[in-house]
Amino acid sequence: MKSLRRQLPPLTALTVFEAASRLLSFTRAAEEIGVTQAAVSRQIHLLEQDLGCPLFTRLHRRVALTEKGKALSAATSDAFNLVAETIADLRKDGASTELTISATVAFTHFWLVPRISQFSRSHPHINLRIVTQDDMPNLKRGEVDVAIRFGNGMWPDGHAEALFEDEVFPVCSPEYARTAGRINMPADLVSCPLISNETDDPMWTGWNEWLSAFSVVVPKKTPGFRCSFYTEAIYAALNGQGIALGWTHLVEDLLKQGRLVRLTNAAIKPRGAYFVVVPTRQHNKEAARLFLEWLNIASQQTTARSSG
Structure with missing residues (x-):
């Protein structure tokens, strides 16, 4: 059985194809990569020969992806993004210990900020960045390490663990x-x-x-x-x-x-709960692991106080 490496086309051809399929232009792909348009056309042609099928339909002054081209475009885009995110995480771990946390305005203001100094005192080497917004950021973009959300726990961009319910x-x-x-x-x-x-x-x-x-x-x-x-x-x-x-x-x-x-003893439980969410493809970042440990302890203390 051939090794995975030997089954892949040359990386140069895949890099050129990823840019051309994303931009839908050989000219713009050439400008982005820093080569000539002829070089882009040559690499695409070699890749199509290797795969035995056309990846682009050449139209007047533009190109369009074929169905097989669309399939390869989705695969190369996901693969290149994963590599880029992982390298960014490795560089961040090597250069600094910044941790980016996302939470809603209310949760940040009333719960997180009054308690976050406990974490900072225990881990002074970790630089915290809190992104406060009620719109949920897409964790697949790699801009957030940990998100705290209210809802049902079913989000496609990350793995959710329950923190606490509310009244x-x-x-x-x-x-x-x-x-x-x-x-x-x-x-x-x-x-x-x-x-x-x-x-x-x-x-x-x-x-x-x-x-x-x-x-x-x-x-x-x-x-x-x-x-x-x-x-x-x-x-x-x-x-x-x-x-x-x-x-x-x-x-x-x-x-x-x-x-x-x-006022009154009346209360109801909302339909959702608070969850901590980490990106599905999260690099095993030590700062994130330490923050999750602290967050679980802090949420357990909060639940115990509210129950008492």
Whole structure:
């Protein structure tokens, strides 16, 4: 049986083909690689001879991939990207110990940043970079080492492990609670200004879903305060604008500090949970392994406190 290396065409031809198939232009491929267009045409011709099939259809002033060309293009693109990502990881490990973490604005602000100094004190040689955005970055691009996400754990770009589930309940400032009157049941909330935030996340629990869980019909016209982000909603509640929905692990510190208070004993569990996600093709990076160990311990401590 031939070795894998002997079954492959020359690497030069594959490199040229990858550029030409990605750019769909022999001229642009030549400019990118730094050779002549004739050299690109020659390498493609040799590759087609080797494989015994055409990879491109030559059209007027342009080229198009054949079906077999498309298959080889997908394979070479994946293979070259994997090699590039692995080399980038190796260079990063050799040059520095930077670790890039992605999380939502709310999770970063209320949970991660208040605790991340514990990790930094234990591992001062690791330079942390936190990418804060509510849109999930695609881990296949190799720009993020670890992502913390809320959802069902089913993401195609990485391997997910559960951190903790959550509970959602109404919260407000102590000053607002003193002036709001008696609020003992979910139905008592509809006459108060309810603070909400905009989101496209189907897993997110808003006021309509929360109140419906207790068979409370929300009137068409209710006092309220609407924000763009969850962090803004919590700060509005801190400043006495009304009542927001608190997520256990996001408002835990604010409740402990007495800056927010919980209203009623009513709570619901959202449909999703928090997960830590690592890229499917993650290079075995020591900094990422250490961060995952710390994150699991920190999440277990958080769960124990909320259960207690």
